[in-house]
Amino acid sequence: MRCFFPNPGSVVLGIIAFLCIGLLGCHSITARQEAQPLAGNKNQPLDVQEKTYSYFCTGYFYMLEKNWEDAARYFEKALQLDNSSEKILRHLATCYFQLGKNEKAVNFIKKLAEMKPHEFNVHYTLATLYEIGGKYQDAIVEYENARRCKITKLDHVFLADTLYRLANLYMQEGMMEKGAECYKSMLDMKLVNEPAKIYYEIGRRYFEKNDIKNALEYFLLVKKADPNLNFANFYLTLCYDALNDYSHAINEGKAFLEKEPNNWIMHFALSDIYRKIHDESKRNEEIEKTQEILRKNVDAGSKNPKEYFLLSQIYRSQHRIGKAIAVIENMKLIPLDKETSRDVHFLLANLYYESQEFDRVEEELYMTVKLDPDFHEANNFLGYLFVENNKNLDEAIRLISKALKAQPKNGAYLDSLGWAYYKKAQKERKDNYLVMALEKLREAVQFAEEPDIYEHMGDVYYSLGYWDEAIKAFEEAKVLYKEIFNHGTKLKNITAKLEKIGRLISLEETILKVTVNHREVENSNQP
Template sequence: MLFVKSFSVIFVFIILFSISFQGCSSIAAKHDSQSLPVIESSPLHAQEKAHAYFCAGYFSLLDRDWENAAANFEKAIQLDRSSGRIMQHLATCYFQLGKNEKSIDYLEKLAKIKPNEFSVHYTLATLYETVGKYREAIEEYEYARQCKTTKLDHVFLADTLYRLANLYMQEGMMEKGIECYKSMFDMKLVSEPAKIYYEIGQKYFEKNDTKKALEYFLKVKEADPKLSFASFYLTLCYDALHDYDNAIKEAKVFLEKEPDNWVMRLALSEIYEKTNNESQQSEEIKKIEEILKKNIDAGSKNSKEYFLLCQIYRNQRKIDKAIAVVENMKLIPLDKETIRDIHFLLANLYYEDKRFDRVEEELQMALKLDPDFHEANNFLGYLFVENNRNLDEAIQLINKALKAQPRNGAYLDSLGWAYYKKAQVEGRHDYLIKALQKLLEAVQFLEEPDIYDHIGDVHYSLGNWDEAVNAWRKAQDLYKKMFNQEVQIENITTKLEKLKRLISVEETGSKVIKKRIEVKSGIQP
């Protein structure tokens, strides 16, 4: 939210170059397409030729014929290299032609000729900012603010200080940015201090300096208590600082004015979750659900609303409703990336609903839109592995995902598990070794019970029973710390009991064999 209108670069050029020119009146009466060739053939002195080219360029400029204007001004500048007004118009023409670097080049020359001209430094700074040369923009804005200005320049001076403050903050120089804002206060260039404080608070918030952000959002509230957005950010600041009582208080203040703001209600529900207030959390989730349903039924075009309502249903295990919401989202205008994400989300929902044919279909559609979508490549690869099919293709897909994220523990687990399944199908010991290597690498990046479970299975197949027991026990301990993992815990327990019996049988067999050997050898116990 701006406290002062930021002027476009085009408007800056209009202000800078709206100059009345002397000496063009004699040509004005004769201005037509036939007049330009006369310039080449007339035996004029350099200054007169320069003036003639200038006037020809000026008339083209009035007609917005930027190409011809620039061509004539270029001829003029070759004859009069120190002319500031020619440089001004060349900068304008090249800007209009989208040739910002050439425009900048002439403005830089002009700045050397007119070092104390506010409008020149201001315009050059705005162009630097447009092309992303932020350090150079800062330098020119600083030059501009030091120049002598008139009352007519004050609105541009305010814009200079505003832009400079934002650039300093963008570059991480927060204190210099604050100093620019303070200068605006001192020079009485600001009529609404609350919005300035808001700008500062927002910059600190973006830089994760929450305490400073809180300080300025409190100033916003003090300067203008009616501004509800102050309470919005105060809620977020108090939440980040673990001051949940004040966070809840500010959230309620905000929601009194905007009761249907689901973003604030979502933040409030998360605060209630952190404070273990399950009843209030559930109440907020219910209100969010009602708001989102109402918005979507009214034809909302906001994809975030669909995604959030889908997530609410998913958390409630209402998978059919979640799928219906996502299918409904396909009816609104969406960009390619969002459509891709929809297919991926549907794949996850169908997977949870055990509709595996639809999972593959949705993943294939996601990958058709984005073949390098690493999450989908890994998911499809793992789906093939789980079903013992297309194992070579599965390995290719997972390796493609790993190319994007080589240190992703989940992807390494998928690859290790793929090699394990391939070893089972082909009876190859070397694939078991490869599987174990990948799984041990995976667990270095991600300590998940599924990975330890897989490691245990591979060790078991290799005959490393002690290592298998250790891995399965680790998996069992991790599953016990998670919610709703009873099936996995039971599976691990079954594996451990089976292995325990095998070890017992092996030990008994070993004792019997040993005793027989001793008897045959005549060794007395």
């Protein structure tokens, strides 16, 4: 999608343009009479005016050389002698802005605003400085002050920018209606020639705030104002999809693809819509198109990480794990930022786990936590991998505990820690670890009703000799496993454990009966 207006960073140009207005001072000593009006107080003694002018000219020449510090120093001296000079205040604001000292620049512009309360450029500049500093409420106030000022034709460009930035700030702060009103003002005042672009901006903002109905209204206006703008069809597809109006969503998606047939994003979006209406044939058709476009892009050396991730996801859903791995391995060859590189290694760890290449899993997880030591998903995964392989148990407990600090109510992480304590109890033959394991597993099941957790609880209960509780936990696991596709092996294991406990209970009852009978016989034989 294209952007139609400058981003907030371009505000710097506007500030500099304003601050440089009136930089016409001391080109030569012969210009003295022309520059003399820089003094705000004309009733000053002549020697004070001369001194003020001297400091001003020195500061000005330093400014021409972009020596902002020395320029500011001399302008400050001039201001001490004449604190009401607009020109000195402007120049000081310029210097401090160039030095990155925005707070000082703001202070001088505020003084100008007091002196020139009805001047558009002063309020516009103050607002943009506030915006740069993240003081959005103050920026809103000053942009509103600016739009109420009388403007010249020269100011129209800045007024359009003012209304645009004000609209963005209002919407950013959740005041959608006020933001929309600013955009509409741009249309009413004929500050823009293409209304479709304004409607697009309003629609996009509503869409970002998940206000889909209002977003739809404005994207329809975009389409009406300029039917050739293809991005209107794109967003209309998303809006209709979000509103469960799948028929209109499909029509808009097809209209978009007539102009951009190789747009994999839309093909993938349509595949999901067809999934929702249970049209598997068309869903598969769109998935195939998505896959083919992505494969060509990736083979051509695409630099877009999203294309690699999605293609890998498609292969994974098709149980073609080798293909999925190859795609992500190739992704390592393109430039990646640190966060994306971390995600690449973590995804590879998951894929290698599915293909049972456990050495590669550990290797990729080590790379993941090296790039991001606080990545809790990787810490838990690596810790659980150690537990499953019954090695590095202390390190496993440390890693899982670190993950739990990030998400203390994560049932999967609590299960991992409980299972780690169970393994440690087995290895060191210490029942206190079994008690700790049971405590964590009981906590885990409060946040996640997962069959693995109940199975782990059953194993701990069994080890503690609580067979009735173990049976209840295994039975619960069995019910949940039956709801999950392709868990036949798990069900067999659970059934075997239940049968084992049943035999033990039966044996215990038999031994108890024999003991009772033996005692009865002994008692009957006594005189």
